[in-house]
Amino acid sequence: MTKFEMSDDSVVVVIGTGAGGGVLSNELAQKGVNVVALEAGGRYLPEDYVNDEWESFGQLAWVDPRTTSGDWRVSKDFSGLPAWIVKAVGGTTTHWAGASLRFQDHEWKAKTNYGEVEGANLLDWPIDPREMDDYYIKAENKLGVTRTGGRAGLPGNNNYLVFEKGAKALGYNEVHTGRMAINSDDYDDRLACQQTGFCFQGCKWGAKWSAAYTDIPRGEATGNLEVREHAHVARIVHDDSGKVTGVEYFDKDGNLHLQKARVICVAGNSFESPRLLLNSASSMFPDGLANSSGMVGKNYMRHMTGSVYAVFDKPVKMWRGTTMAGIIQDEARHDPSRGFVGGYEMETLALGLPFMAAFLNPGAWGRGFTTALDSYENMAGMWLVGEDMPQETNRVTLNTDVKDQWGLPVANVNFSDHPNDVAMREHAYRQGQAVYDAVGATRTFPTPPYPSTHNLGTNRMSADPKDGVVNKWGRTHDIENLYISDGSQFTTGAAENPTLTIVALAIRQADHIAGELSNGNL
Amino acid sequence: MTLTPTPRKLTRRQLLQSSVAAGTIAVAGTGFIAAPNAAWALEVTEITEHQLATLVQMARDTYPHDSVGDEYYVIAVKGYDNADQKEFIAQGVAKLDDLAQADGAPDYLSTKWEDNRVALLKQIEDDAFFQTIRGGLVTGLYNQKAVWPIFGYEGESFSFGGYIDRGFNDINWL
Ligand SMILES: Cc1cc2nc3c(=O)[nH]c(=O)nc-3n(C[C@H](O)[C@H](O)[C@H](O)COP(=O)(O)OP(=O)(O)OC[C@H]3O[C@@H](n4cnc5c(N)ncnc54)[C@H](O)[C@@H]3O)c2cc1C
Ligand code: SF4
16 A cells, blocks of 8 residues: 655645545545545444444444534534544445435525525525536446436335325325435446445445445555545644645554645544634634634534434334435425425435434433334334525534543534524424325324534635635635535535535545646645 | 332342242342342342332333333343442432332332322433433343344344345335
8 A cells, every 4th residue: 555754745635534535535546646545533344334223333433522502402412422423434424325416506506596594694605506517427426326327226115115105195296216325236346235224334235335445445546545544633734824734643542643735635524624724723823724704613504404203003114225215305496485495305214223212302201202112113214304504603613621532622513493494394394294194104203303414514615705714616715725625615505415515526626636736736 | 118029038049930029020138139020130239129129110111111021121220230320329219219208109119100100200300310320221221132123123134135135125005
């Protein structure tokens, strides 16, 4: 494996190896750019993954301390776990379910299309939707997304069949087994899905796309990419001209190293990326790097989410087969007559018994709760995911009272729903319950949001440097050789699961960086 | 404070062989508690039999599943039998028993109806004691592989080749 010197200041350093960082690293390496990717977590491959919810969580999840505030229920029920994300090579693409949807055109221009929404800090993306078409195609081909590029859809499992029947009974039209980064046939040296049902625990067949066993090893095979695992970046350093020059990171034994860099790309997911910029404050940048707008950490979005589970008088066995096995898209449109702007998707979801006990109604006890679990075998479930409103007060800040294992101030995540989020969730609960009632559900459960799986917006993209942290390429407005390459650059969240867009933006950013490097602009 | 059922001197062996007094759990008073049908018996070291029996009943009342045997609830709470948490458990159980007495019963364990015991738990719902026991049960009970089949959950499936040929779409009542 290639190794670069710590003193090599010609390399691009990528921080984090998930959907954004993992893809960017490989794309750059394929173009002949030398990359050092630093990943806080360890390396786990399909043979290491375990079909066991809590054991897998212990293996992969990011459990370094974080704190929470605001009136979201996660802050009460899971105060130290605002997000359910991964610390490992490949990042959260090991956990993810694989739903891969493009944004709808109007969602790129939320401010223009939704108008002023009181209390929301809406903005248009500085990207034209047509600029993304080719990148979406590239991303779909990379991930092997079903129902795109001539790839077949996946077969529907029991959970889906219940959902589909209810959806059709309600008159929904856009109902199918989803556009999934899960192989319906062998594709790209990866097997077809075996319907094992542990997609959230890492796919042991490699049927689901994850950067851990695709982009990362392929990048390494070029000889242009070195991935250092158990490398936790503590600080980005800069010179007197304000250009960034390297990163300080802790290795697994707690030794601090300085890796020099020509360009630095931050892709630590939407809590760690702003945290790192804030923790890198210096006398020249007292408010943190790239923060002249004051927007670093602000406008945190997590999607309007919620779930509906339902029990029937007969078995469903929803845990069998793909975790996210189908979608209803009829409610994804923007239609303010429903009482809110933006839209939402309905996607089947199954949890195993251990997670169901933890997440169905956190904190609940007694027979009201346990009789639901008694019917676990007869349960079907769906997840609701829609566009939430960016708000400046929803933000990641440093909590200097709490330090992580490296002595670094941790991220505090403050979040409260916007009234639009609440109105959308209420609508989504009603529709979700109606879907199951239409198939004869005997009881339905409007289940509150889990710790966030979609984390967006904390270094958002803006045309005007006053409104956000990065420009249309993910390049920080303030520092020309510092980039943001993960979901934190999202200007607005759209209704769709974000990863396809994170990947498309990473491919696009690789083109841009490689171009700037060869033009001598970096 | 009276214990129910009446303590009897028995060895662990006898406990395992014989069935003891009626009731959910026998507090044997020799450092053991046991199931009436002797399906299981457990030795306590730091906390008392009464305290462990109370924890087991409390676990059942918090997450009641009528087809899940006591042994699983015992496994879920037996970790509290340690020197560090001894005082915490003693205080929590004492408070619960005091509330039961105020309600006219000798203690929590001898409060006969689940509804009445649940009413007592409601009074301590916000206490660290209740929240610790409840929170611990979420994994302590539901993450026991042995309880999964009772709920129909099939657990690991990779080693069986997934469900592709084993009924991922076998629903027949739609
Ligand atoms: C259970 C679950 C299901 C999901 N399902 C879907 C889905 O169906 N569809 C979809 O689109 N999305 C889904 N997601 C979301 C998706 O996984 C994320 O949107 C995506 O992975 C985010 O990419 P990212 O690059 O921003 O961050 P990540 O993929 O989280 O990668 C960030 C990486 O950076 C590393 N890192 C952080 N800080 C540092 C540091 N200081 N130094 C070094 N390394 C650092 C982390 O360890 C991590 O590996 C799901 C997520 C979860 C948890
Ligand atoms: S259901 Fe399919 S995609 Fe999910 S873990 Fe199993 S094989 Fe992988």
